Amino acid sequence: MQETQVTVRFCETDALGHINNTSYFIYLEEARIKFFELLGYSMDVKDWSFILASTKCDFVSQGYFNQILSIKTYVSKIGTKSFQIEHEITCAQTGELIAKGMAVIVYFNFETQKSEVLPPLLKSALEENVSIT
């Protein structure tokens, strides 16, 4: 399990006074990147290994400007060429659940533009992050 924090920026809110829905996907991308780094993957764009196949966010409570959000990321499914991660976004100050995220990630070779079987090292690193605790 990986945990990271973001502080909600002013430009990430909208005229309804809360965090705009599109901003949550910025936070989820940030959590994903940090998770890839935890797995030991290079964050060099020329050496990129993952492609996002799908992502989803359930909005549970409204989030606001300047809140500190805590994002927990863990693995929920490991396939042959892809895996699924889930995220829990809570308010770091109150512990309130704000949103839940999900992403399906494909192990991808950008040179051949094809998906590839998850290498054993990645698989075992993923297995270590299956639990939320």
Next chain:
Amino acid sequence: MQETQVTVRFCETDALGHINNTSYFIYLEEARIKFFELLGYSMDVKDWSFILASTKCDFVSQGYFNQILSIKTYVSKIGTKSFQIEHEITCAQTGELIAKGMAVIVYFNFETQKSEVLPPLLKSALEENVSIT
């Protein structure tokens, strides 16, 4: 069914050379707003009637800067206090399917901060948009 078009902005791409995943949710929000207008709802923020409960996007093909994307929006489920819409994002020039979107929308009273039963007029307007064709 509602159809709208967006042209991909430069700032909506990322260093991998394609449209960043977060940008698709900007397009989905735009399609949703246009769909609410089609249903006859006010786009005055002080008179807002909907809240987004969940949204998802499946990324099928890579999209690029300056592409014209066509977004078709239709209703896929009608509940008591909420409904679900789906979106098909295709490249307007080639017809290629780029992404598929989904959103669960709750009929919401911002004054009482509570969800409400879909009014009959909204329900029948939704029923008219169930089919994709």
Next chain:
Amino acid sequence: MQETQVTVRFCETDALGHINNTSYFIYLEEARIKFFELLGYSMDVKDWSFILASTKCDFVSQGYFNQILSIKTYVSKIGTKSFQIEHEITCAQTGELIAKGMAVIVYFNFETQKSEVLPPLLKSALEENVSIT
């Protein structure tokens, strides 16, 4: 002079109820891109010719969600290796001046990573767009 229109997206507003300042730079980039196309330049990322050296925006009146903004772009200075453009953003419905933009653009060779003298064809195309009317 080039004129283009944008409709303000919901996610481009912020919790103060108006367009967030960062969103204006999205509109200015869009106007710039359209202006480069008018000048006859390729919008292929592999064949890019310009780099932004500086940009500025003066916020005159508050802009709001769903407003149609009209952006007029014209050339205000032509140098040896760079030029300056200015933008007037007005509300298309009321004519009210919302913001004024400026950009300094360098003619840039991405292969050599060096600025280059403006070619004569570009210079004359710029000269044709000096006036705002």
Next chain:
Amino acid sequence: MQETQVTVRFCETDALGHINNTSYFIYLEEARIKFFELLGYSMDVKDWSFILASTKCDFVSQGYFNQILSIKTYVSKIGTKSFQIEHEITCAQTGELIAKGMAVIVYFNFETQKSEVLPPLLKSALEENVSIT
């Protein structure tokens, strides 16, 4: 002088491989907000005291994904109803100057929708932040 750091997000880059110009204004807004907090101002949207009259960014060197940027903010001019701040954005790892920002901020009463004379406490807080060192 105030100093804050941001890490460049993936979605803040563009297809040219570097930080998109619009993203710098996100960083400048973040630095401004932190500076307002340093001055002792409430970050409650219902109690907001400032409006942005103008902002500018000079792009000196290209910035990249995952770079840690250090943003120094200091006061460069104090007027009757407004003040001007400047920002230096450097790469925290190499010290390289990436961009320079500027903002003109008006002391604004959102209830009366009018600018007001800077109160003495704000003025002296600004005076303490005139120097960059």
